[in-house]
Amino acid sequence: MRVSVVIPTYNCAARLVRALESVAAQTVPQESIELLVIDDGSSDDTAERVAQFAASSHCTTRYVRQDNAGPAAARNHGLRLAQGEAIAFLDADDWWEPDKLAQQLPLLNGDTALVYCGNRFVDANGAPLANYEREIALHRGDILLALFCEFFLLTSAVVLSKAAVDAVGPFRADLPVGEDYEFFLRIAAKFHADCAPAPLLVRCVRPDSLSRRDYALDARVDLDTFREFLAAHPDFARANAAAVRQRVARYRYEFAYRLLADGKPRAAIEQLTQSLRTRASVAAVRTLCRALLSAWRPAAATRGNG
Helix, strand or coil, rough: CCCEEEEECCCCCCHHHHHHHHHHHHCCCHHEEEEEECCCCCCCCHHHHHHHHHHHHCCEEEEECCCCCHHHHHHHHHHCCCCEEEEEEECCCHHHHCCHHHHHHCEEEECCEEEEEEEEEEEECCCEECCCCCCCCCCCCCCCCHHHHHCCCCCCCCCEEHHHHHHHCCCCCCCCCCCHHHHHHHHHCCEEEEEEEEEEEEEECCCCHHHHHHHHHHHHHHHHHHHHHHHHHHHHHCHHHHHHHHHHHHHHHHHHHHHHHCCCHHHHHHHHHHHHCCCCCCCHHHHHHHHHHHHHHHHHHHHHCC
Protein backbone atom coordinates (compact mmCIF):
# COMPACT_ATOMS: atom_id res chain seq x y z
CA MET A 1 0.00 0.00 0.00
CA ARG A 2 1.36 3.39 -0.97
CA VAL A 3 1.05 6.14 1.65
CA SER A 4 1.11 9.88 1.09
CA VAL A 5 2.60 11.74 4.06
CA VAL A 6 1.35 15.34 4.23
CA ILE A 7 3.53 17.74 6.23
CA PRO A 8 2.28 21.34 6.51
CA THR A 9 4.97 23.75 7.66
CA TYR A 10 5.44 27.43 8.36
CA ASN A 11 8.78 28.95 9.41
CA CYS A 12 9.79 25.69 11.02
CA ALA A 13 12.82 24.72 8.90
CA ALA A 14 15.12 23.57 11.69
CA ARG A 15 12.52 21.30 13.32
CA LEU A 16 11.12 20.16 9.97
CA VAL A 17 14.31 18.24 9.18
CA ARG A 18 13.76 15.95 12.16
CA ALA A 19 10.22 15.22 10.97
CA LEU A 20 11.43 14.44 7.44
CA GLU A 21 14.18 12.17 8.70
CA SER A 22 11.66 10.24 10.82
CA VAL A 23 9.64 9.53 7.67
CA ALA A 24 12.77 8.40 5.82
CA ALA A 25 13.57 6.08 8.74
CA GLN A 26 10.26 4.17 8.47
CA THR A 27 10.63 0.41 8.14
CA VAL A 28 8.10 0.16 5.31
CA PRO A 29 9.70 0.28 1.84
CA GLN A 30 10.78 3.80 1.03
CA GLU A 31 9.36 3.39 -2.46
CA SER A 32 5.90 3.10 -0.93
CA ILE A 33 6.13 6.58 0.65
CA GLU A 34 5.14 9.79 -1.09
CA LEU A 35 6.20 12.80 0.97
CA LEU A 36 4.33 16.08 0.39
CA VAL A 37 5.76 19.14 2.14
CA ILE A 38 3.32 22.04 1.93
CA ASP A 39 5.11 25.29 2.79
CA ASP A 40 2.49 27.74 4.03
CA GLY A 41 4.41 30.88 2.99
CA SER A 42 7.56 30.48 5.12
CA SER A 43 10.21 33.21 5.13
CA ASP A 44 13.02 30.93 6.37
CA ASP A 45 15.15 28.41 4.49
CA THR A 46 12.52 25.67 4.38
CA ALA A 47 12.84 25.17 0.61
CA GLU A 48 16.60 24.67 0.78
CA ARG A 49 16.38 22.20 3.67
CA VAL A 50 13.72 20.14 1.93
CA ALA A 51 15.82 20.08 -1.25
CA GLN A 52 18.82 18.81 0.71
CA PHE A 53 16.70 16.10 2.29
CA ALA A 54 15.16 15.05 -1.04
CA ALA A 55 18.59 14.71 -2.65
CA SER A 56 19.64 12.09 -0.09
CA SER A 57 16.34 10.27 0.50
CA HIS A 58 14.72 7.38 -1.33
CA CYS A 59 11.27 8.81 -0.54
CA THR A 60 9.50 10.52 -3.38
CA THR A 61 9.52 14.06 -1.99
CA ARG A 62 7.51 16.95 -3.36
CA TYR A 63 7.85 20.49 -2.03
CA VAL A 64 5.00 22.92 -2.74
CA ARG A 65 4.82 26.50 -1.60
CA GLN A 66 1.57 28.41 -1.13
CA ASP A 67 0.61 31.83 0.20
CA ASN A 68 0.06 31.76 3.94
CA ALA A 69 -3.42 30.38 4.56
CA GLY A 70 -3.13 28.27 7.71
CA PRO A 71 -2.59 24.58 8.47
CA ALA A 72 -6.01 23.42 7.28
CA ALA A 73 -5.50 24.94 3.84
CA ALA A 74 -1.99 23.47 3.70
CA ARG A 75 -3.25 19.99 4.59
CA ASN A 76 -6.01 20.32 2.00
CA HIS A 77 -3.40 21.25 -0.60
CA GLY A 78 -1.55 18.06 0.27
CA LEU A 79 -4.74 16.02 0.06
CA ARG A 80 -5.40 17.29 -3.45
CA LEU A 81 -1.92 16.21 -4.54
CA ALA A 82 -1.84 12.87 -2.71
CA GLN A 83 -1.69 9.75 -4.88
CA GLY A 84 -1.39 7.10 -2.18
CA GLU A 85 -4.14 4.74 -1.09
CA ALA A 86 -3.45 5.91 2.46
CA ILE A 87 -2.89 9.39 3.90
CA ALA A 88 -0.76 10.16 6.94
CA PHE A 89 -0.34 13.57 8.53
CA LEU A 90 2.76 14.81 10.31
CA ASP A 91 3.19 18.26 11.83
CA ALA A 92 6.60 19.80 11.30
CA ASP A 93 7.25 19.90 15.07
CA ASP A 94 6.56 16.20 15.59
CA TRP A 95 8.30 13.00 14.56
CA TRP A 96 7.59 9.29 14.26
CA GLU A 97 9.14 6.15 15.64
CA PRO A 98 10.54 3.94 12.82
CA ASP A 99 7.79 1.31 12.83
CA LYS A 100 4.79 3.66 12.99
CA LEU A 101 3.57 3.11 9.44
CA ALA A 102 4.45 -0.60 9.53
CA GLN A 103 2.14 -1.06 12.52
CA GLN A 104 -0.69 1.14 11.28
CA LEU A 105 -1.07 0.50 7.56
CA PRO A 106 -2.08 -3.22 7.87
CA LEU A 107 -5.00 -2.15 10.09
CA LEU A 108 -6.60 -0.16 7.28
CA ASN A 109 -9.14 -2.49 5.70
CA GLY A 110 -12.83 -2.65 4.89
CA ASP A 111 -14.80 -0.31 7.13
CA THR A 112 -11.71 0.61 9.14
CA ALA A 113 -10.58 3.84 7.52
CA LEU A 114 -8.81 5.58 10.41
CA VAL A 115 -5.91 4.20 12.44
CA TYR A 116 -4.22 6.18 15.20
CA CYS A 117 -1.43 5.34 17.59
CA GLY A 118 -0.17 5.98 21.06
CA ASN A 119 2.25 8.80 21.67
CA ARG A 120 4.66 10.39 24.04
CA PHE A 121 5.09 14.09 24.70
CA VAL A 122 8.18 16.28 24.78
CA ASP A 123 8.77 19.97 25.30
CA ALA A 124 10.21 22.36 22.71
CA ASN A 125 13.72 21.16 23.62
CA GLY A 126 12.83 17.49 23.21
CA ALA A 127 12.77 16.76 26.95
CA PRO A 128 10.15 14.16 27.96
CA LEU A 129 6.90 15.34 29.57
CA ALA A 130 6.13 12.18 31.47
CA ASN A 131 3.15 13.60 33.35
CA TYR A 132 1.65 15.64 30.53
CA GLU A 133 -2.08 15.92 31.15
CA ARG A 134 -3.32 14.77 27.74
CA GLU A 135 -3.54 11.01 27.81
CA ILE A 136 -4.77 9.29 24.66
CA ALA A 137 -7.65 6.87 25.09
CA LEU A 138 -7.73 3.63 23.15
CA HIS A 139 -10.95 3.04 21.23
CA ARG A 140 -11.65 0.71 18.32
CA GLY A 141 -14.53 0.17 15.93
CA ASP A 142 -17.26 2.78 16.14
CA ILE A 143 -15.44 5.57 17.99
CA LEU A 144 -17.90 8.39 17.25
CA LEU A 145 -19.44 8.74 20.70
CA ALA A 146 -16.05 8.41 22.41
CA LEU A 147 -14.59 11.05 20.09
CA PHE A 148 -17.52 13.41 20.62
CA CYS A 149 -17.11 13.09 24.37
CA GLU A 150 -13.32 13.56 24.30
CA PHE A 151 -11.03 14.69 21.52
CA PHE A 152 -8.32 12.06 21.90
CA LEU A 153 -6.91 12.08 18.35
CA LEU A 154 -3.72 13.88 17.41
CA THR A 155 -3.40 14.68 13.72
CA SER A 156 0.19 13.44 13.51
CA ALA A 157 -0.91 10.10 14.99
CA VAL A 158 -3.53 9.38 12.32
CA VAL A 159 -3.41 7.38 9.09
CA LEU A 160 -6.50 7.44 6.87
CA SER A 161 -7.67 5.67 3.77
CA LYS A 162 -7.80 8.00 0.78
CA ALA A 163 -11.31 6.70 0.09
CA ALA A 164 -12.50 8.02 3.47
CA VAL A 165 -11.04 11.46 2.81
CA ASP A 166 -12.73 11.53 -0.58
CA ALA A 167 -16.02 10.54 1.07
CA VAL A 168 -16.12 13.24 3.76
CA GLY A 169 -14.30 16.11 2.07
CA PRO A 170 -11.38 18.28 3.23
CA PHE A 171 -10.57 20.14 6.42
CA ARG A 172 -12.59 23.29 6.96
CA ALA A 173 -10.12 26.05 6.20
CA ASP A 174 -12.53 28.70 7.51
CA LEU A 175 -12.00 27.54 11.11
CA PRO A 176 -9.19 29.42 12.89
CA VAL A 177 -8.60 26.47 15.27
CA GLY A 178 -10.22 23.10 15.88
CA GLU A 179 -10.40 22.13 12.22
CA ASP A 180 -8.89 18.73 13.04
CA TYR A 181 -11.63 17.90 15.57
CA GLU A 182 -14.38 18.83 13.12
CA PHE A 183 -12.72 16.80 10.36
CA PHE A 184 -12.22 13.65 12.44
CA LEU A 185 -15.82 13.76 13.70
CA ARG A 186 -16.95 13.60 10.07
CA ILE A 187 -14.64 10.64 9.46
CA ALA A 188 -15.85 8.81 12.59
CA ALA A 189 -19.48 9.37 11.62
CA LYS A 190 -18.97 7.25 8.48
CA PHE A 191 -16.13 4.82 9.20
CA HIS A 192 -14.67 2.62 11.91
CA ALA A 193 -11.27 3.10 13.51
CA ASP A 194 -8.46 1.06 14.97
CA CYS A 195 -5.29 1.85 16.87
CA ALA A 196 -1.71 0.76 17.34
CA PRO A 197 -1.35 1.43 21.08
CA ALA A 198 2.45 1.75 21.19
CA PRO A 199 3.82 5.31 21.52
CA LEU A 200 4.76 5.66 17.86
CA LEU A 201 4.33 9.45 17.68
CA VAL A 202 6.55 11.92 19.50
CA ARG A 203 4.46 15.03 20.02
CA CYS A 204 6.18 18.35 20.67
CA VAL A 205 4.20 20.55 23.06
CA ARG A 206 4.97 24.22 22.59
CA PRO A 207 3.44 27.02 24.70
CA ASP A 208 2.83 29.29 21.71
CA SER A 209 0.24 27.23 19.80
CA LEU A 210 -2.85 29.21 18.78
CA SER A 211 -5.23 27.28 21.03
CA ARG A 212 -3.00 27.98 24.03
CA ARG A 213 -2.69 31.66 23.21
CA ASP A 214 -6.46 32.03 22.94
CA TYR A 215 -8.32 29.38 24.90
CA ALA A 216 -11.60 31.30 24.48
CA LEU A 217 -11.35 31.12 20.69
CA ASP A 218 -10.62 27.40 20.91
CA ALA A 219 -13.61 26.81 23.18
CA ARG A 220 -16.06 28.83 21.11
CA VAL A 221 -15.04 27.01 17.92
CA ASP A 222 -15.48 23.64 19.63
CA LEU A 223 -18.91 24.63 20.91
CA ASP A 224 -19.93 25.65 17.39
CA THR A 225 -18.60 22.31 16.14
CA PHE A 226 -20.76 20.46 18.67
CA ARG A 227 -23.85 22.42 17.67
CA GLU A 228 -23.33 21.98 13.93
CA PHE A 229 -22.45 18.29 14.20
CA LEU A 230 -25.50 17.49 16.32
CA ALA A 231 -27.74 19.39 13.91
CA ALA A 232 -26.30 17.39 11.00
CA HIS A 233 -26.62 14.06 12.87
CA PRO A 234 -29.95 14.11 14.72
CA ASP A 235 -30.08 10.31 15.06
CA PHE A 236 -26.75 10.34 16.88
CA ALA A 237 -27.94 13.20 19.09
CA ARG A 238 -31.15 11.35 20.04
CA ALA A 239 -29.49 7.98 20.61
CA ASN A 240 -26.85 9.47 22.89
CA ALA A 241 -28.81 12.34 24.43
CA ALA A 242 -27.56 11.93 28.00
CA ALA A 243 -23.89 11.63 27.01
CA VAL A 244 -24.22 14.57 24.62
CA ARG A 245 -25.75 16.79 27.30
CA GLN A 246 -23.06 15.81 29.78
CA ARG A 247 -20.28 16.56 27.27
CA VAL A 248 -21.62 19.98 26.27
CA ALA A 249 -22.50 21.00 29.82
CA ARG A 250 -19.11 19.93 31.15
CA TYR A 251 -17.30 21.71 28.34
CA ARG A 252 -19.15 24.97 29.06
CA TYR A 253 -18.45 24.57 32.78
CA GLU A 254 -14.72 24.10 32.23
CA PHE A 255 -14.67 27.04 29.81
CA ALA A 256 -16.45 29.19 32.41
CA TYR A 257 -14.03 28.12 35.12
CA ARG A 258 -11.12 29.41 33.05
CA LEU A 259 -12.95 32.63 32.25
CA LEU A 260 -13.59 33.23 35.94
CA ALA A 261 -9.96 32.53 36.83
CA ASP A 262 -8.99 34.99 34.11
CA GLY A 263 -11.07 37.77 35.71
CA LYS A 264 -14.00 37.61 33.25
CA PRO A 265 -16.99 36.86 35.50
CA ARG A 266 -19.68 38.12 33.11
CA ALA A 267 -18.50 35.86 30.32
CA ALA A 268 -18.27 33.01 32.84
CA ILE A 269 -21.86 33.65 33.95
CA GLU A 270 -23.06 33.30 30.36
CA GLN A 271 -21.33 29.93 29.93
CA LEU A 272 -22.42 28.62 33.34
CA THR A 273 -26.03 29.55 32.63
CA GLN A 274 -25.87 27.63 29.36
CA SER A 275 -24.20 24.71 31.12
CA LEU A 276 -26.97 24.50 33.71
CA ARG A 277 -29.65 24.71 31.05
CA THR A 278 -28.04 21.75 29.32
CA ARG A 279 -27.44 19.64 32.41
CA ALA A 280 -27.63 20.67 36.06
CA SER A 281 -24.66 20.07 38.36
CA VAL A 282 -23.71 21.16 41.85
CA ALA A 283 -20.27 22.28 40.66
CA ALA A 284 -21.78 24.59 38.04
CA VAL A 285 -24.21 26.09 40.57
CA ARG A 286 -21.40 26.79 43.03
CA THR A 287 -19.21 28.32 40.35
CA LEU A 288 -22.11 30.45 39.11
CA CYS A 289 -22.53 31.83 42.65
CA ARG A 290 -18.83 32.72 42.68
CA ALA A 291 -19.10 34.38 39.29
CA LEU A 292 -22.18 36.39 40.29
CA LEU A 293 -20.44 37.57 43.45
CA SER A 294 -17.31 38.46 41.51
CA ALA A 295 -19.34 40.43 38.96
CA TRP A 296 -21.36 42.17 41.69
CA ARG A 297 -18.38 43.46 43.70
CA PRO A 298 -16.93 45.79 41.01
CA ALA A 299 -20.43 47.08 40.23
CA ALA A 300 -21.09 47.74 43.92
CA ALA A 301 -17.75 49.50 44.29
CA THR A 302 -18.53 51.73 41.30
CA ARG A 303 -21.90 52.71 42.77
CA GLY A 304 -20.25 53.44 46.10
CA ASN A 305 -17.65 55.69 44.48
CA GLY A 306 -20.41 57.51 42.62
